Amino acid sequence: MVVVTSAKKQLNSSHLSTDSPIMAYKSVLLSVTALFASVGLAQDKPPTKPVISPALDYFNTMEAKLVANMPLQSFTSDDWGAGWIPQDCFDQAKVLGKNPADMLVFNVHYSDCPEPWIMCLHKDVASHKSLMIDRFGRVPLQMREYIRHISHYPGALNGAAAATNSGDNIAVGGDSMQMAILAHEISHSLDSHALQQYASGQFSLSSIWRDNYNQDSRVPTDYSLTAWAEDFAETGVVGIFDRVVPGGLGSINPNWHDIFHQYATYQGYLGNIIPPAHKSQCTSRLANSPPVPNGASSEVRRSARPNVNFKTNIAIIPPANTSCSGLRI
Ligand SMILES: [Zn+2]
Numbered sequence: 161m162v163v164v165t166s167a168k169k170q171l172n173s174s175h176l177s178t179d180s181p182i183m184a185y186k187s188v189l190l191s192v193t194a195l196f197a198s199v200g201l202a203q204d205k206p207p208t209k210p211v212i213s214p215a216l217d218y219f220n221t222m223e224a225k226l227v228a229n230m231p232l233q234s235f236t237s238d239d240w241g242a243g244w245i246p247q248d249c250f251d252q253a254k255v256l257g258k259n260p261a262d263m264l265v266f267n268v269h270y271s272d273c274p275e276p277w278i279m280c281l282h283k284d285v286a287s288h289k290s291l292m293i294d295r296f297g298r299v300p301l302q303m304r305e306y307i308r309h310i311s312h313y314p315g316a317l318n319g320a321a322a323a324t325n326s327g328d329n330i331a332v333g334g335d336s337m338q339m340a341i342l343a344h345e346i347s348h349s350l351d352s353h354a355l356q357q358y359a360s361g362q363f364s365l366s367s368i369w370r371d372n373y374n375q376d377s378r379v380p381t382d383y384s385l386t387a388w389a390e391d392f393a394e395t396g397v398v399g400i401f402d403r404v405v406p407g408g409l410g411s412i413n414p415n416w417h418d419i420f421h422q423y424a425t426y427q428g429y430l431g432n433i434i435p436p437a438h439k440s441q442c443t444s445r446l447a448n449s450p451p452v453p454n455g456a457s458s459e460v461r462r463s464a465r466p467n468v469n470f471k472t473n474i475a476i477i478p479p480a481n482t483s484c485s486g487l488r489i
Contacts, residue, residue: 206385206387206388206390206391207373207384207385208385209373209376209377209378209385211378211379211380211382211384212379212380212381212415212419213378213415214413215381216380216381216398217412218340219338219340222340222401223338223339223340225401225405226298226339226340226343226400226405227298227339229405229406230298230299230300230339230435232297232298233270233271233272233298234270234271235268235269235270235271235293235297236268236269237266237268237269237276237293238266238267238269239264239265239266240265240267240278240451240466241463241464242456242462242463243453243454243456243462243463244265244451244452244462244465244466245260245280245451245452246280246309246448246451247449247450247452248327248329248449249265249278249309249311250452250454250455252280252311252326252329252331253282253313255326255487256317256318256331257318258282258313259455260455261454261456261457262282262284263280263281263282263283263454264280264282264283265278265279265280265454266279266289268293268296268297270297270304272301272437272440272442273301273304273441274441274442274471274472274474275442275445275470275471275472275474277296277304277307277309277310278309278448278468279292279293279296279309279311280310280312281312282312282313284313284314285312285313285314288312288337291337292310292312292332292337295338295339295342296342298339299339299342299343299346300433300435300436300437301437301439301441301442302433302438302439303343303346303433303434304346304442305442305444305445306346306349306353306354306433306477307328307329307330307346307349308328308329308447308448308449309329309330310329310331310332311330311331311332312333312337313331313332313333313334314333315333315334316333316336317331317333317489321333321489322336322341322489323336323341323345323489324487324488324489325346325348325349325487325489327479327480328349328352328446328479328480329449330342330345330346332345340397343396343397343400344393344394344396347392347393347395347397348392348393348488349480350396350430350433351363351364351392353479353480353481354430354433355430362388362389363392363429364388364389364391364392365388365389368429369392369425370388372422372424373421373422375421376419376420376422377418378415378418378419379391379394379395379422380397380419380422380423381394389488392426395423395425395426396426396434398419398422398423398426399423399424399426400434400435402416402423403434403435403436404435404436442474443474443475444474444476444477445470445474445475445476445477446476446477447470447476448468449468451466
């Protein structure tokens with residue numbers, strides 16, 4: 161089954177309200193940590209350094225600057241006919257306790273790729289469709305290539321998570337369709353299989369990452385402390401921010417040097433993948449998952465089975481083959 165390494169509900173304690181959500185958050189971490197331990201993954205002790213001070217405000221200050229400095233790729237979209245859903249969206253909806261038949265499915269054709277991204281949107285957040293297309297369409301092409309499908313659901317996922325990444329399929333909860341969240345989740349995919357030339361498994365478990373972490377005095381956020389993969393993903397938000405926002409991290413935090421080796425490593429090793437744009441058209445993608453009936457009543461007339469095969473000879477990115485390619489939060 162899926163592997164949960166940790167919970168990503170909150171990256172910034174300033175977002176915690178006053179009715180003791182910190183404790184709720186901690187209990188979530190404990191429960192998923194127990195699950196993590198139970199599946200016996202080989203991962204040693206997570207990072208232990210203090211968090212950069214002042215704290216980074218991922219969801220307000222940084223989010224606004226990310227949106228302002230990451231241009232939206234132009235696009236068109238078309239809805240799938242009734243009755244069909246990609247297999248991965250079907251499975252993800254089931255895991256999250258949602259009815260796959262409640263998912264709206266559509267293709268989004270960004271102008272930098274002849275192959276669309278297939279998105280799955282729960283009917284209760286149907287009003288977020290344009291936001292979903294917009295935010296994902298601001299992610300640089302080279303990063304989007306590592307994402308198979310993206311889905312959006314109402315509320316927190318499984319009652320706790322802002323977003324998840326399962327086999328390069330991102331699911332985002334109700335109020336979390338944000339650049340920082342996407343950068344974090346996509347960074348898990350990059351960690352898993354964009355840097356295989358440097359580390360045979362997960363890059364964040366490599367000595368390269370560890371050696372650079374060791375040269376810093378702090379980590380980006382509290383959430384970085386939950387696992388090496390989360391330190392890498394949290395650092396990814398900073399690395400992208402520093403790349404795209406004029407003045408970089410120093411423009412919002414005088415103590416940027418306390419985490420410099422981490423985000424400089426993210427930037428250095430992923431230099432061809434993170435911003436700025438390095439190509440005008442996509443050259444590789446993950447294969448779409450096959451269409452399956454969405455389980456709606458047989459009284460719903462099913463349209464013709466969609467053809468999700470790539471129509472161009474684009475290279476296929478192999479799925480991640482690391483020990484941590486399951487569900488990550
Ligand atoms: Zn994560």
